[in-house]
Amino acid sequence: MISIVVATGNKGKVKEIAAALAALPVEVLALDKFPAIPEAEENGDTFAANAVLKATHYALHTGMPCLADDSGLEVDALNGAPGVYSARYAGPGATDEACNAKLLAALADVPQNERTARFRCVLAYVDPDGALLTAEGTCEGTILREPRGTGGFGYDPLFLLPGAAKTMAEMTIEEKNAVSHRGQALRNMATTLARYIHENRRA
Numbered sequence: 001m002i003s004i005v006v007a008t009g010n011k012g013k014v015k016e017i018a019a020a021l022a023a024l025p026v027e028v029l030a031l032d033k034f035p036a037i038p039e040a041e042e043n044g045d046t047f048a049a050n051a052v053l054k055a056t057h058y059a060l061h062t063g064m065p066c067l068a069d070d071s072g073l074e075v076d077a078l079n080g081a082p083g084v085y086s087a088r089y090a091g092p093g094a095t096d097e098a099c100n101a102k103l104l105a106a107l108a109d110v111p112q113n114e115r116t117a118r119f120r121c122v123l124a125y126v127d128p129d130g131a132l133l134t135a136e137g138t139c140e141g142t143i144l145r146e147p148r149g150t151g152g153f154g155y156d157p158l159f160l161l162p163g164a165a166k167t168m169a170e171m172t173i174e175e176k177n178a179v180s181h182r183g184q185a186l187r188n189m190a191t192t193l194a195r196y197i198h199e200n201r202r203a
Ligand SMILES: O=c1nc[nH]c2c1ncn2[C@H]1C[C@H](O)[C@@H](COP(=O)(O)OP(=O)(O)OP(=O)(O)O)O1
Pocket: 007, 008, 009, 010, 013, 042, 069, 070, 071, 072, 073, 086, 087, 088, 099, 119, 152, 153, 154, 155, 156, 168, 180, 182
């Protein structure tokens, strides 16, 4: 059993990551176990830069393997905004409700067939030996005109998966992980991590 710190302050992410790793011999520690560690400053220009910055920050402070997630929503009609600024779209420390309201206002005049968007997730894993691994996932969808569903977090109630005819907030965690950017990135990370362990095992 190895212990991994899930280096995120977002409880929705912790739940999804813990559910995805539940079948593996991995103990997931959330950041509430490390209350003294200062928050990482997310000043990167890309999801990858921010994911690496967060994983490195928490690995240095905990001395343990850390898995960080940087993710966000790219809306085509907004030229990819809010993108890396998704969490701060309605200002520093904005609530999910405020960000969703701002998104609906920005898209008020955009017709249904132009409301395409995608979630992106980059995961970064950093361990005390200095290993740095990254993995990505994306999920295509469209932005509704009003929220639907009570599950998930963030922009989930506005994000429709046309194939499933459900928003991400109308899915169970398992259903969401099966299709989401984060679920995809977690499966890619599991493959990458398994290869890394295989290549670095002692003969
Ligand atoms: O599955 C998702 N369902 C809905 N919304 C999502 C999802 N994935 C990311 N998002 C949105 C929420 C937030 O506005 C931003 C993430 O910002 P991001 O900085 O990566 O996360 P965060 O600040 O909440 O926690 P932390 O940095 O501690 O991991 O994208």
